[in-house]
Structure formats: C-alpha cells, structure tokens
Amino acid sequence: MSRDVTLVVMTRELRAHLRTFLAWSIPLAGMLALVCALQPSLASGPLGAKLESMPALMRRAFGLEMVDLHSPAAYLATNALTFTIGVALFAGLLGASILAKEETLHTAELLYVQPASRAQILAGKLGAVAIYAVVVPAVLGLLSAAILAAVAGRPIEPAFVELWGASAATALCFAGLGALVAASVRDARTASGAILGVVLGTYFVGMLSIMTPVTEPLRYLSPFKWNEPVAIVARGMSSLGVVIALGLGVAAAVAAVRRYTRRDLHA
Amino acid sequence: MNAIEIHSLRKDYGGGRMGIEDITLEVPAGTIVGFIGPNGAGKTTTIRILLGLIAATSGSARLFGRDVRTDGPRARAGTGYVPGETNLYPAMKVGDLLAYLARFHAGDHQPRRRELAELFDLDLAATTTDLSLGTKKKVAIVAALEPAPRLVILDEPTSGLDPIMRARLFDRLRDEAAGGATVFFSSHALSEVEATCERVAIVNRGRVVAYDEVGALRRRAMRRVHATFDGAGSGGDALAGLAARRLDGVESFERHGNVITFLYRGPVPPLLDALAAASPSDVRIEEASLEDVFLADFAPAREGAHRHVS
Numbered sequence: 001m002s003r004d005v006t007l008v009v010m011t012r013e014l015r016a017h018l019r020t021f022l023a024w025s026i027p028l029a030g031m032l033a034l035v036c037a038l039q040p041s042l043a044s045g046p047l048g049a050k051l052e053s054m055p056a057l058m059r060r061a062f063g064l065e066m067v068d069l070h071s072p073a074a075y076l077a078t079n080a081l082t083f084t085i086g087v088a089l090f091a092g093l094l095g096a097s098i099l100a101k102e103e104t105l106h107t108a109e110l111l112y113v114q115p116a117s118r119a120q121i122l123a124g125k126l127g128a129v130a131i132y133a134v135v136v137p138a139v140l141g142l143l144s145a146a147i148l149a150a151v152a153g154r155p156i157e158p159a160f161v162e163l164w165g166a167s168a169a170t171a172l173c174f175a176g177l178g179a180l181v182a183a184s185v186r187d188a189r190t191a192s193g194a195i196l197g198v199v200l201g202t203y204f205v206g207m208l209s210i211m212t213p214v215t216e217p218l219r220y221l222s223p224f225k226w227n228e229p230v231a232i233v234a235r236g237m238s239s240l241g242v243v244i245a246l247g248l249g250v251a252a253a254v255a256a257v258r259r260y261t262r263r264d265l266h267a
Numbered sequence: 268m269n270a271i272e273i274h275s276l277r278k279d280y281g282g283g284r285m286g287i288e289d290i291t292l293e294v295p296a297g298t299i300v301g302f303i304g305p306n307g308a309g310k311t312t313t314i315r316i317l318l319g320l321i322a323a324t325s326g327s328a329r330l331f332g333r334d335v336r337t338d339g340p341r342a343r344a345g346t347g348y349v350p351g352e353t354n355l356y357p358a359m360k361v362g363d364l365l366a367y368l369a370r371f372h373a374g375d376h377q378p379r380r381r382e383l384a385e386l387f388d389l390d391l392a393a394t395t396t397d398l399s400l401g402t403k404k405k406v407a408i409v410a411a412l413e414p415a416p417r418l419v420i421l422d423e424p425t426s427g428l429d430p431i432m433r434a435r436l437f438d439r440l441r442d443e444a445a446g447g448a449t450v451f452f453s454s455h456a457l458s459e460v461e462a463t464c465e466r467v468a469i470v471n472r473g474r475v476v477a478y479d480e481v482g483a484l485r486r487r488a489m490r491r492v493h494a495t496f497d498g499a500g501s502g503g504d505a506l507a508g509l510a511a512r513r514l515d516g517v518e519s520f521e522r523h524g525n526v527i528t529f530l531y532r533g534p535v536p537p538l539l540d541a542l543a544a545a546s547p548s549d550v551r552i553e554e555a556s557l558e559d560v561f562l563a564d565f566a567p568a569r570e571g572a573h574r575h576v577s
C-alpha cells in the first residue's frame with residue numbers, strides 16, 4: 001500500500017509538472033543546440049582566435065587553458081557549466097515548489113487528509129523531482145552528443161556521460177536543498193527566492209574561488225566546483241565529488257521530510 | 268465503538284493564540300453529531316487535529332480507536348473530509364481530480380463517483396479553474412463520499428451551496444448514517460444541525476460546554492414563552508409584574524404590541540405563578556430552538572472569544 005500511494009503521488013506530480021519541465025528544458029535545449037552548432041567556428045575559425053587572445057584569468061575562469069576545443073567533449077565542457085546552472089535552478093525551484101505549493105494553493109486539506117503518511121506523500125513528490133532532475137541533463141546530453149557528433153566530425157568521447165552525470169548529481173543536490181528550504185518556510189515565493197539565492201550564491205562563491213589563492217578554499221562550498229566540467233574532461237570525474245553532491249542532496253531531502261512531517265499544515 | 272474519541276485536547280499556537288483549551292468528546296459510531304459554537308471557538312482546530320493536519324499540544328484524539336498522531340494513515344482510512352473552504356488543484360478535470368484522490372483508498376469508486384456527481388449536478392468534465400465556490404464545494408463533497416467512508420467529517424459543509432444542494436447533501440448524509448456511517452460536522456446553520464443531528468456538541472472558548480441529544484439540550488436549556496395581554500399598555504404592566512416577582516432565569520424579552528415573548532431557564536412552577544399574577548389572555552410555552560439555546564448561551568460570551576483562532 002505504501003509503495004502504491006508513493007507511486008500515485010509521483011505519477012500525478014510528474015504529470016502536473018510536465019509543463020514546467022518543458023518550459024525549462026526546451027530553452028536549455030535550444031541554447032545548447034546553438035552552442036554545439038558553433039563548435040567548428042570556435043575550435044578552428046576566427047572565433048577560436050579571439051578566445052586565444054582572451055586574458056589568462058578569463059581563460060582560466062572558463063577552463064579554456066586546459067582543453068582542446070577540437071574535442072567534442074572538451075568543447076562541451078567549456079560551456080557545460082552554464083547548462084548545469086540552468087539544470088540546478090530548475091531542480092532547486094521544483095524541489096521547493098512541489099512542497100510549498102500545497103499550502104500556497106491551499107490544497108493541503110485535500111492531500112494530507114488522505115490515508116497516507118506525509119512521508120509516503122513526500123516520497124512521491126521528491127521522487128518526481130529526482131526523475132526530472134535526471135531527465136533534463138539526460139535529454140541535454142543526448143542532444144549535445146547528437147549535434148556535436150554531426151558537426152565536429154569526430155567520435156563522441158565517454159567523458160560525455162561523466163559530464164552530464166555530474167550535472168545530474170549537482171541538480172539532485174540542489175533539488176534536495178530546495179525541498180529543505182520549502183519545509184522550513186511556509187510560502188512558495190519565499191522558498192523559491194531562497195533556493196534561487198542558494199544556487200546563484202554557491203555559483204558565485206565558486207567563481208570567487210578561482211580569483212586568488214586566498215579565496216581558493218571557497219571551492220569546497222560550491223557544488224559547481226565539486227565536479228568541474230573541464231576537470232572531468234582533463235582528469236576524469238571525481239567520484240568523491242559526485243558522492244558528496246548526492247549525499248548532500250539526499251541528506252537535505254531526508255531533513256526536509258523530517259521537518260515537514262512534524263510541522264502544522266495550514267490551509 | 269466510538270468513531271471519534273477526544274480526551275483533554277489542547278492546542279496552543281503560541282504567541283498568546285489559543286486554538287482549543289480542553290476538548291473532550293466521544294462520538295459513537297453510526298451517529299450524526301453536530302459541532303457548533305461561535306467563531307473562534309475551536310471547531311476547525313479540533314477537526315484539523317483529528318485529520319492530522321496539525322498536532323495537538325497535549326491530549327489525545329482517536330478515530331476508531333487509532334491515535335491520529337501515531338497511527339495517522341490507518342486512523343484516517345475510511346474517513347472522508349469536506350473542508351470549510353474548498354481549494355482545488357488548478358487546471359485539472361474534475362473527474363481526474365476525483366480519480367486521483369480516490370486512488371488513496373482501496374477499491375473501485377467509479378460507480379459511486381458517477382452516482383454522486385449526478386446527485387449533486389457535478390460536471391466531471393469541467394476544469395477546476397473555472398468552478399464557482401459552490402461547485403468546488405460539491406467536488407469536495409463527492410471526493411469525501413465516493414470511497415464510501417465509515418466516518419464523514421464536514422467543516423461548514425453548506426457554505427456556498429444553494430438550498431436544493433443543501434437538502435440533497437443532508438438527505439445523503441442521513442442515508443450514509445442509515446448505512447452505518449458516522450457523520451460529524453460543524454455548522455453555523457443551526458436549523459440544519461437541529462434537523463439532521465441526533466446529538467450536538469456545543470463548543471465555546473476551546474471547551475465543550477454541552478454535549479447531548481438535540482431534544483434534551485433544548486429541554487434542559489430553556490423554554491420560549493409567548494404571553495398575550497388584552498388592553499393597551501398591559502404588556503408593559505406584565506413586564507413590570509414579572510420583574511416585581513423577581514423571576515430568575517428570564518432573558519431576551521421582546522414586546523410586539525400586546526404580545527411579549529421571552530426565554531425562560533428554570534423550574535416551571537415559579538414561571539406559572541408569575542404568569543398567573545400577570546393575568547395574560549393567552550399563554551404558549553414551547554421548547555426553545557437550538558438557535559435560541561446557542562444565542563442565549565454564547566452571544567454574551569463572544570466578546571471574550573477573540574483570542575481563540577479557528
């Protein structure tokens with residue numbers, strides 16, 4: 001029965017957030033398609049020469065000094081962070097809104113009076129978030145592989161899977177944090193604003209970490225730095241980085257469920 | 268067996284806001300019980316604790332013997348709920364929403380859904396976003412009744428419903444009770460409570476101040492007296508006469524021409540003596556309505572009830 005209830009909720013939430021999924025994944029896919037289509041120009045054309053002339057710090061910030069842009073995976077890695085931020089924003093906001101909406105829409109009295117525990121219902125909701133948090137990078141991964149294979153004229157490297165796998169781990173991390181934020185506040189707007197701040201804040205902390213040796217330790221505070229795309233292509237994926245991101249996401253989700261199951265729900 | 272057992276239930280929201288002080292109540296299975304009281308008395312808070320939406324500060328609440336806090340899902344199994352204010356998921360077909368909510372309960376509920384939708388003139392193909400307040404309420408009613416619950420809890424179920432739908436709802440609730448279901452509902456429409464319920468619990472300032480059969484409550488509480496006097500000014504003389512005899516328990520005096528009406532709470536002989544002394548040409552003594560009981564008991568107390576939240 002418990003698995004049935006969780007499945008019922010998960011199916012409903014997947015349907016309910018299909019439009020949100022499309023609203024995020026279609027623009028991201030469009031941007032990614034454009035970026036991938038530009039690979040020949042950036043690797044060997046005049047744009048490539050411009051990139052070569054960029055200041056060292058900027059080249060380092062974008063990871064350009066570590067990779068060969070003729071490689072599809074390496075080229076993708078120099079742009080992947082933008083899409084990982086997009087996926088993280090989607091997952092974080094979805095994790096927050098899927099919990100907070102019941103009180104915002106005043107539908108808590110419909111759902112949480114059913115003969116199911118809050119933990120069962122939340123498991124269904126968070127399961128739906130997890131599925132979307134993995135599906136978006138998977139779709140982007142397949143799309144980028146298809147386009148780059150066509151335009152680069154070189155085979156797609158296994159690092160592709162690691163790049164998007166790390167992106168999914170980062171998304172799951174922020175999905176859990178989004179749920180925790182929503183379990184701690186009562187209205188969806190506050191929860192969305194807070195998780196937006198967390199995603200962008202940790203990204204900027206990560207950027208700060210590469211500016212000077214003094215700020216370098218800040219990288220440990222940013223999930224975006226636990227598996228940098230350029231580093232994945234250059235040195236392979238860090239299993240530790242993935243485990244920490246997933247662990248933080250799961251711990252945040254468990255904490256969200258514990259908080260949410262103990263609090264009063266107001267219509 | 269009791270469908271609902273509440274013992275010394277207390278809810279303190281903090282910050283000086285008290286939900287309920289001390290509610291103790293037992294609702295036998297298969298009965299229809301009304302739950303009435305002034306605004307802020309604690310009716311909705313009690314119901315929300317029963318349904319596991321909020322946690323009590325102390326005390327216990329059980330549905331069919333199962334604690335709502337520690338065994339919530341099983342306690343709520345077979346319970347239907349109609350909230351006071353109905354809010355639905357937007358942009359869903361009514362039929363899809365009802366099917367979704369029914370999946371939490373075992374069994375196939377489609378035949379009952381169709382039957383109830385027909386009874387309440389509910390279009391299952393309509394979209395939830397376009398529904399009026401009353402239609403949303405009908406959706407909530409169908410959602411609560413379609414799994415054939417053994418306990419139906421309704422919080423102000425008739426708000427937003429037209430008179431025809433109200434009548435159909437109460438007919439249906441009586442049918443459900445005849446089939447063995449327990450019905451527990453709060454309402455401000457005391458005439459509905461009076462016409463539908465076997466027992467009534469009156470709650471005020473977070474406490475149950477009376478819980479009895481409707482008739483017993485009316486009889487125990489007071490009588491409404493109509494006395495007619497012949498001749499101009501004789502009504503006023505009668506009032507003066509009653510006052511002079513210091514008849515305790517008289518309240519809510521009203522005078523319309525040569526007819527005076529008042530509520531009386533107390534033994535009958537002193538009332539008859541006082542009326543005989545006033546020499547009315549006609550006297551009619553009747554049981555007070557539940558509304559009379561309610562107004563006489565709680566209207567003066569409302570001022571102090573503002574710190575309670577529902």
